[in-house]
Amino acid sequence: xxxxxxxxxxxxxxxxxxxxxxxxxxxxxxxxxxxxxxxxxxxxxxxxxxxxxxxxxxxxxxxxxxxxxxxxxxxxxxxxxxxxxxxxxxxxxxxxxxxxxxxxxxxxxxxxxxxxxxxxxxxxxxxxxxxxxxxxxxxxxxxxxxxxxxxxxxxxxxxxxxxxxxxxxxxxxxxxxxxxxxxxxxxxxxxxxxxxxxxxxxxxxxxxxxxxxxxxxxxxxxxxxxxxxxxxxxxxxxxxxxxxxxxxxxxxxxxxxxxxxxxxxxxxxxxxxxxxxxxxxxxxxxxxxxxxxxxxxxxxxxxxxxxxxxxxxxxxxxxxxxxxxxxxxxxxxxxxxxxxxxxxxxxxxxxxxxxxxxxxxxxxxxxxxxxxxxxxxxxxxxxxxxxxxxxxxxxxxxxxxxxxxxxxxxxxxxxxxxxxxxxxxxxxxxxxxxxxxxxxxxxxxxxxxxxxxxxx
Amino acid sequence: xxxxxxxxxxxxxxxxxxxxxxxxxxxxxxxxxxxxxxxxxxxxxxxxxxxxxxxxxxxxxxxxxxxxxxxxxxxxxxxxxxxxxxxxxxxxxxxxxxxxxxxxxxxxxxxxxxxxxxxxxxxxxxxxxxxxxxxxxxxxxxxxxxxxxxxxxxxxxxxxxxxxxxxxxxxxxxxxxxxxxxxxxxxxxxxxxxxxxxxxxxxxxxxxxxxxxxxxxxxxxxxxxxxxxxxxxxxxxxxxxxxxxxxxxxxxxxxxxxxxxxxxxxxxxxxxxxxxxxxxxxxxxxxxxxxxxxxxxxxxxxxxxxxxxxxxxxxxxxxxxxxxxxxxxxxxxxxxxxxxxxxxxxxxxxxxxxxxxxxxxxxxxxxxxxxxxxxxxxxxxxxxxxxxxxxxxxxxxxxxxxxxxxxxxxxxxxxxxxxxxxxxxxxxxxxxxxxxxxxxxxxxxxxxxxxxxxxx
Numbered sequence: 030x031x032x033x034x035x036x037x038x039x040x041x042x043x044x045x046x047x048x049x050x051x052x053x054x055x056x057x058x059x060x061x062x063x064x065x066x067x068x069x070x071x072x073x074x075x076x077x078x079x080x081x082x083x084x085x086x087x088x089x090x091x092x093x094x095x096x097x098x099x100x101x102x103x104x105x106x107x108x109x110x111x112x113x114x115x116x117x118x119x120x121x122x123x124x125x126x127x128x129x130x131x132x133x134x135x136x137x138x139x140x141x142x143x144x145x146x147x148x149x150x151x152x153x154x155x156x157x158x159x160x161x162x163x164x165x166x167x168x169x170x171x172x173x174x175x176x177x178x179x180x181x182x183x184x185x186x187x188x189x190x191x192x193x194x195x196x197x198x199x200x201x202x203x204x205x206x207x208x209x210x211x212x213x214x215x216x217x218x219x220x221x222x223x224x225x226x227x228x229x230x231x232x233x234x235x236x237x238x239x240x241x242x243x244x245x246x247x248x249x250x251x252x253x254x255x256x257x258x259x260x261x262x263x264x265x266x267x268x269x270x271x272x273x274x275x276x277x278x279x280x281x282x283x284x285x286x287x288x289x290x291x292x293x294x295x296x297x298x299x300x301x302x303x304x305x306x307x308x309x310x311x312x313x314x315x316x317x318x319x320x321x322x323x324x325x326x327x328x329x330x331x332x333x334x335x336x337x338x339x340x341x342x343x344x345x346x347x348x349x350x351x352x353x354x355x356x357x358x359x360x361x362x363x364x365x366x367x368x369x370x371x372x373x374x375x376x377x378x379x380x381x382x383x384x385x386x387x388x389x390x391x392x393x394x395x396x397x398x399x400x401x402x403x404x405x406x407x408x409x410x411x412x413x414x415x416x417x418x419x420x421x422x423x424x425x426x427x428x429x430x431x432x433x434x435x436x437x438x439x440x441x442x443x444x445x446x447x448x449x450x451x452x453x454x455x456x457x458x459x460x461x462x463x464x465x466x467x468x469x470x471x472x473x474x475x476x477x478x479x480x481x482x483x484x485x
Numbered sequence: 486x487x488x489x490x491x492x493x494x495x496x497x498x499x500x501x502x503x504x505x506x507x508x509x510x511x512x513x514x515x516x517x518x519x520x521x522x523x524x525x526x527x528x529x530x531x532x533x534x535x536x537x538x539x540x541x542x543x544x545x546x547x548x549x550x551x552x553x554x555x556x557x558x559x560x561x562x563x564x565x566x567x568x569x570x571x572x573x574x575x576x577x578x579x580x581x582x583x584x585x586x587x588x589x590x591x592x593x594x595x596x597x598x599x600x601x602x603x604x605x606x607x608x609x610x611x612x613x614x615x616x617x618x619x620x621x622x623x624x625x626x627x628x629x630x631x632x633x634x635x636x637x638x639x640x641x642x643x644x645x646x647x648x649x650x651x652x653x654x655x656x657x658x659x660x661x662x663x664x665x666x667x668x669x670x671x672x673x674x675x676x677x678x679x680x681x682x683x684x685x686x687x688x689x690x691x692x693x694x695x696x697x698x699x700x701x702x703x704x705x706x707x708x709x710x711x712x713x714x715x716x717x718x719x720x721x722x723x724x725x726x727x728x729x730x731x732x733x734x735x736x737x738x739x740x741x742x743x744x745x746x747x748x749x750x751x752x753x754x755x756x757x758x759x760x761x762x763x764x765x766x767x768x769x770x771x772x773x774x775x776x777x778x779x780x781x782x783x784x785x786x787x788x789x790x791x792x793x794x795x796x797x798x799x800x801x802x803x804x805x806x807x808x809x810x811x812x813x814x815x816x817x818x819x820x821x822x823x824x825x826x827x828x829x830x831x832x833x834x835x836x837x838x839x840x841x842x843x844x845x846x847x848x849x850x851x852x853x854x855x856x857x858x859x860x861x862x863x864x865x866x867x868x869x870x871x872x873x874x875x876x877x878x879x880x881x882x883x884x885x886x887x888x889x890x891x892x893x894x895x896x897x898x899x900x901x902x903x904x905x906x907x908x909x910x911x912x913x914x915x916x917x918x919x920x921x922x923x924x925x926x927x928x929x930x931x932x933x934x935x936x937x938x939x940x941x
Contacts, residue, residue, distance in 0.1 A: 031675070032651045034490050038671040041643055042682030050688070050705035060691060081827065100674050106709065146691060153685070157644035158652060165647075187497055188613035189809045192620075192650030194489045196614060199647075215494040218556050219487070226498030229609070231816035232506070234824045235516060249506035253562065259828045347808040351644045353799045360687035368690045372715045373748035378783065408666035462643060 032192070033180065035195065037093045038100065040154045045107065045115075048147045050478045052111045058364035060146040061155070061381055063138035064160055065359070072353035072477030074446040075455065077171045077435060078092065078127045078139040079202045082425055084156050085416060088120040091152065101183040120148050124416035127384070128426065130167070130205055130435030131411060132442060134457050136399055139164070141412065146363065153358050156452050161356050162195065166202035169323075169348040171439060173341055174207035176323040177330050181338030183225045184211035185318055186346030189373045199346040205432050210342065220428055227255040227288045227316065227340075234260060238268045247282050255286040255316060257303070263289055267301040271308030286314035286337070295334035302335040314338060322349065323449055369470045378463060379470050384411040490650070493549045494556065496610045501563065501571075504603045508567045508885070513525070514820035515578075517837055519594035520616055521815070526807035530902040531911065533627045533891060534583045534595040535658045536619030538881055540612050541872055544576040547608065576604050580872035583840070584882065586623070586661055586891030587867060588898060590913050592855055593840045597868065602819065610816050617652065617812050622658035625779075625804040627895060629797055630663035631903050633786050637794030639681045640667035641774055651679045655802040661888050662765030663895070668796065676884055683711040683744045683772065683796075690716060696725045703729065705713040707738040707766040711772060714757070723757040727764030742770035750775065751790035758791040770794065778805065779905055800867070825926045834919060835926050840867040850897045856916040 031036055051057060066076060093101075094134045101107055102114070122144020133139050140151050140160060172183060183202045190196040194260050200216030210223035217224030228246055236242035239261060247254045258266035267287065274284045287305070289297050294317045305313050317329070318340030329336060343349065359377045360368050369379035378399065385406035386400040398406045414422055426434075488494055507513060522532060525850045549557075549571045557563055557571070578600020589595055596616060598605050629638060640659045646652040656672030666679035673680030684702060692698035695717060703710045714722035723743065730740045743761070746755050750773045761769050773785070774796030785792060799805065815833045816824050825835035834855065841854040841862035870878055882890070901908050 030730065032671045034653070036671055038674060039649055040670055041641075041668045041670065042670045042673070042680045046682050046706050046709070047684055047688045047702075049699070050684075050702045051691075053705045054701045056691065058691075062687070085669055104674075104680070106706070139783055150685070150687060152642050153687075157650075158646060158649065161645050162647045185497075187495070187610050187842050188814075189617050189812070190614060191618045191647035191803070191808075192654055193495055193614065194613075194648030194650050196495065197490070197648075205835040212497045212499065214496055214498045215488045215492055217498070218494060218560075224498045224560070226502050227607070228506075230826050230828065231516070231518070231606060231609075232503045234816050234826065235507075235512065235514075245510045246503075246506045247510045250502050250562070253502070261827055290828065291783065328716070343809045347647070347803075349808050350645075352803040352805050352808040358643070358644075363691040370686050371717055372686065372692065441650055 032100070036097060037091060038097050040151065043105070044151050044154055044480070045101070048151055049107055049111045051150070052114060057147055057302070059143055060149040061141060061143040061362040062358050063361050063382065064140040064157065065138045065357060066135050067355040067357060068135050069454070070354065071451055072350045073168060074392055074448070074452055075132045075134060075168070075442065075474065076164060076354070077167040077206055077438070078131045078133055078164055079129050079167035079205055080160040080198070081126050081140065081415065082428075083163070083198065084140065085124065085421055086123065086427070087155055087159060088152060088416065088419070089421065091118070091120045093118060116360045118148065118151070119419060120144065120152065121419040122148055122416070123414065123418065125412045126415050127411045128434055129431040130438055132394070132438045133384075133411070134397060134455050136378060136457060136459070137397065138382055138412065140310060141381065143381075146356050156221070157356065157358050161190050163198050163202040163352060164356075165348045165352065165354055166199045167206045167435070169345055170203035170206035170208055171435070172323040172449060173326060173345060175439065176449065177326040177339060179464045180326070180336065183338060183340050184206040184208055184213065184216075184345065185340035187213045189343040190346040195346065201265070201428065203345055205428060205435055206331075206433070207436060222428070226253075228249045228257045230257065230260045233257060240273065241264055243269060243273050244277070247277050247284065249452035251282040254282065254284050255288055256284065257290065259289050259291045259297070263292065263297045264300050264304060267304040268308070270313070271304060271310060274308070274310055275312070281332045284310070284313050286316050288316040288340070290317070290319045293343060294336065295329050295332050298334045299335045316340065318342070320344070327449060367466060367470060369467060371471060378459070380463070382463065386411055387407065388441060392441055393443055395443070396456040396458060398458050398460060399463060401462050401466065404460055404462055488556070491505045492553060493547060494553050496607065498562075500607050500610055501557070504607055505563055505567045507603050507606070508570055513601045513603055514604040516597055516816060517595045517599040517818040518605050518814050519817050519838065520596040520613065521594045521813060522591050523813060523912070524591050524809040525910070526810065527907055528613070528806045529624060529628075529663075530590045530904070530908055531590060531624070531898065532620060532810070533662055533894070534587045534589055534620055535585050535623035535661055536616040536654070537542060537582050537585045537596065539615045539619070539654065540596065541580065541877055541881070543611055543615060544580065544608060544872065544875070545877065547574070547576045548904065549574060551608065564769060573874060574604065574607070576600065576608065577606055577875040578872070579874065581868045582871050584869070584890055585887040586894055587866070588850070588894045589840075589912050590853060592834060592913060592915070593867065595839055597837065599837075606843050613812065613814050619654050619658040621804045621808065621810055622655045622802065623662045623891070625801055625807070626659035626662035626664055627891070627904060628779040629782060629801060631895065632905065633782040633795060636665040636782070636786070636792065639794060639796050640669065640801065641796035641798035642665055645799040646802040651802060657884065659801055660836045661884060661891055663892060665794070666763040682709075684713045685712060686716045689713060695722055699725060699729050703733050703738050703740065705814070707788070708797060710738065710740050711742040711744055712740065713746065715745050715753070719745055719748065719753045720760060723760040726769070727760060727766060728778055730764070730769070740766070740769050740934075741842070742772050744772040744774060744796070746773070746775045750792065751785050751788050754790045754792045773795065776800070783905060823922060823926060825923060827927060834915070835873065835923055836919070838919065841865065842867055844897060848897055849899055851899070852912040852914060854916060855912050855919060857918050857922065860916055860918055
């Protein structure tokens with residue numbers, strides 16, 4: 030039996046063995062989990078929340094098919110009564126979350142799930158898988174956007190993204206963060222993102238010569254001609270483009286852009302710009318690609334390289350300098366009692382929390398508060414209810430609106446956090462009430478853990 | 486219309502615009518592409534080929550559905566005749582490849598596709614996406630296996646893998662490289678990999694106390710009890726395990742293992758081992774997890790930490806220190822003529838090639854040869870035909886056999902390449918004939934590129 034990629038079985042085995050134990054013990058009170066990041070990677074000054082939409086899709090559609098249950102039965106880990114209970118499992122809980130595109134910092138929950146224990150526990154693996162990756166990518170892509178704010182940025186990363194879903198979701202997350210589009214056709218169609226395409230070196234190489242390749246392509250894509258000019262000699266190719274543009278103009282074909290993919294991109298762009306301008310083609314754009322990231326883009330922008338757009342692939346899709354976040358999905362409350370994990374170096378803040386952000390009169394964020402849910406603070410509350418009783422609350426904002434929100438968030442960043450290098454961290458203050466609760470739980474648990482084991 | 490994850494539309498737009506241009510020009514001679522890695526990341530001394538099986542699945546099942554064609558029609562990039570031709574597109578070509586699990590080095594093709602131009606070109610994006618990621622992971626996992634050759638290694642990485650497919654394929658690639666299993670249920674079921682599971686901290690936390698959590702779990706999973714002991718105090722929890730083991734033994738329940746997930750893993754393991762041994766539980770295994778990679782495992786192994794198995798997640802699934810490879814899928818021949826890309830810093834070896842490996846009398850690999858396909862050399866030829874005319878040649882070797890092959894490959898590694906630090910590179914000699922051909926093509930192309938543009 031084939032296991033589809035979006036199967037409910039895409040989970041850690043332990044989620045189901047824990048559920049079986051909860052089932053056996055009849056435990057299913059309301060459990061509340063929060064997803065947060067423990068610490069920033071050294072190369073990040075802020076993070077950008079992303080992936081909520083896919084999490085909600087997952088929660089809404091979660092169910093075990095007959096095939097799933099048959100496969101589980103074959104593993105012999107599970108009892109038949111328990112498997113029957115899985116057959117009717119649906120997500121019926123509440124979700125509070127930060128809007129996609131919101132800038133956030135360590136210890137701040139970006140998602141809270143409150144649901145009957147088995148539901149809230151079961152969804153851990155896939156919720157993390159969805160929320161972590163898009164947040165990784167949006168946080169990386171936001172840096173690239175800050176480094177080249179005026180350039181057209183296109184996701185070029187399908188080939189080296191980590192599998193199919195990474196390719197699709199990184200196109201989405203980078204668009205959310207401010208990219209202009211993607212080269213990945215399926216992502217464009219699925220998420221309504223503009224799709225861009227040029228040509229490969231192999232296209233040029235199968236033709237008897239470069240000009241023939243350019244000419245064939247211009248005739249085939251008269252409204253959409255971007256020519257790759259670095260297969261042999263970049264500047265010679267640029268001159269061929271000038272010749273070609275004159276000849277095909279008569280037939281109503283306009284060369285839109287050229288792409289440079291190797292060598293010193295800035296230097297080549299300057300020479301090619303001159304050749305195009307001298308050839309009467311000031312409107313032909315220059316597009317660059319090849320091992321780009323925010324550091325390389327900053328260099329090119331600071332050197333005023335005449336490049337109109339960048340194809341940014343691998344290093345964005347894999348978030349190469351920080352390919353993962355130290356994130357967690359932690360129990361903070363069970364049966365209305367706050368809970369706290371105290372493992373060494375991994376202690377977490379207990380209870381349902383709120384995050385408030387103070388914005389100054391210039392629209393710049395100045396500090397956040399992490400509080401108990403019901404404390405209240407001045408400022409903007411960042412978590413809002415998005416699902417109640419397993420049902421989405423209102424329509425999804427849509428990717429375009431989330432992208433606008435992300436743009437506003439980046440505009441509100443304090444200037445010192447906009448640089449690519451690591452700076453002093455943004456202040457996230459933990460309320461006294463939350464600190465006291467954590468301390469109180471530690472004291473109580475310290476007493477509990479020295480108690481003698483109880484009888485079953 | 487929803488675009489499924491395994492749609493033929495999971496491609497770069499440019500593959501299809503190039504295909505449209507080839508269609509318009511009537512070009513469809515045999516094109517040969519080779520997939521290779523240009524250079525090793527600084528942290529790698531060798532790579533391990535993986536992902537071939539999924540590439541062959543993709544090629545075998547490639548087709549555009551009616552829905553796909555309807556979506557393409559809506560983009561207005563394509564002409565109706567061309568879209569009709571896509572409706573009948575199948576992969577009919579030949580594939581030569583290195584077996585999965587084979588160790589390889591820069592410039593050595595691990596896959597060659599020879600097919601009518603449009604087929605060979607179209608498959609580029611997804612073939613790279615599949616082959617690159619699993620090769621990244623197998624190459625990382627092989628290092629982890631070398632660092633802890635006697636330990637049970639289990640993939641724990643679903644939650645921070647880059648999406649669903651990455652989770653499944655990294656479980657597969659790490660098992661191929663020598664891991665013992667995975668925690669990802671769907672991967673275990675899909676690829677017939679042993680699945681392991683323990684419990685989460687939240688499981689312990691929802692119970693009134695730790696011993697109740699342990700006891701519930703032992704009763705629920707009597708044949709499969711691994712208890713997580715670091716939620717509060719690791720050593721106190723280990724003593725509770727001793728008490729519990731005595732009590733549940735009467736009912737036929739055996740505690741199999743304990744897991745430690747935080748703090749100084751080596752030191753905790755030593756103390757816990759002593760507690761378990763003193764408590765008459767020498768058979769209870771110690772399993773460790775938490776931010777592990779080959780460097781951390783080497784430290785623990787060298788310190789003789791009494792740890793029987795490791796859960797290795799994030800840093801393996803994301804290949805955190807080298808999350809991508811500088812790989813390429815390059816045209817090497819079209820219409821029986823060798824081709825070479827000459828872009829600055831990205832020139833490639835032309836023509837269909839062979840790779841031979843010389844193994845010394847101790848079974849250790851000593852050098853490889855990169856030659857023209859028909860030159861011949863002593864040694865083992867690493868590329869073999871795996872698909873002819875679009876049909877798999879014989880049965881797939883199966884993951885278990887590929888895993889055996891990978892183990893033999895690691896055994897044949899020269900000792901100096903087995904260390905984690907970067908060493909002098911392994912010798913890959915390029916044959917004179919191949920070097921001469923490359924030079925000849927450069928001279929000819931130099932002449933061609935100064936030619937005047939031809940008329941259409």
